[in-house]
Amino acid sequence: MAARFKDLALDAIDHQTLADWWCQALGYARRDPPAGSAERPREWPVPLYDPTGTGPLIWINPVSGPTxxxxxxxxxxxxxxxxxxxxxxxxxxxxxxxxxxxxxxxxxxxxxxxxxxxxxxxxxxxx
The missing domain is CATH 3.10.180.10 (2,3-Dihydroxybiphenyl 1,2-Dioxygenase, domain 1)
Incomplete structure (x- = not known):
């Protein structure tokens, strides 16, 4: 096996807003940083997780232009x-x-x- 599935990644110009949209659409939530860690800077990718534990982790990544x-x-x-x-x-x-x-x-x-x-x-x- 050369690879195995890890996460999904989705690019967005307004990654914060798109992360909220996909959370609402899928019933996902933003993954908080580990306890004791600093908040992620707003310009960093946003990890979303399925609270039921069945769906994959989705990263909403900032990009500078449209697809x-x-x-x-x-x-x-x-x-x-x-x-x-x-x-x-x-x-x-x-x-x-x-x-x-x-x-x-x-x-x-x-x-x-x-x-x-x-x-x-x-x-x-x-x-």
Whole structure:
């Protein structure tokens, strides 16, 4: 094995605002510095974590300019398109007969795909 997955990183011009947006969209939270450490300077990347412990760590990194062209890597999420649009996402493409998901972009134009959440499995009965 040459590598294994560690974290996701997302670039943003206003990384503080985009970090807040993704926290709200995914139910994530900002990771605090270790106890006894100084606060991170605002110009540093912002680490976001999933409080349930199931999702990956996401770093929102500051950059000086917008992404040129289409993202070559993007996030796929389970979610509700209309709720994400209400939070400030932009619709890029609706699901149709060709694709079974919606394509949205976050407030900085980073595209992501939204899939219908899977139906919960019914509890197993004991016999």
């Amino acid at each position: 040129e062209g289409k993202n070559r890597m993007h996030l796929d999420v389970y979610g509700h398109t209309e709720e994400l649009l209400a939070l400030g996402a932009t619709l890029v493409r609706r699901r149709d007969e060709e694709i079974g998901w919606d394509v949205l972009s976050d407030p900085e134009g980073n595209e992501f795909c939204v899939f219908v959440p899977p139906k919960p499995k019914p509890p197993m009965s004991r016999r």
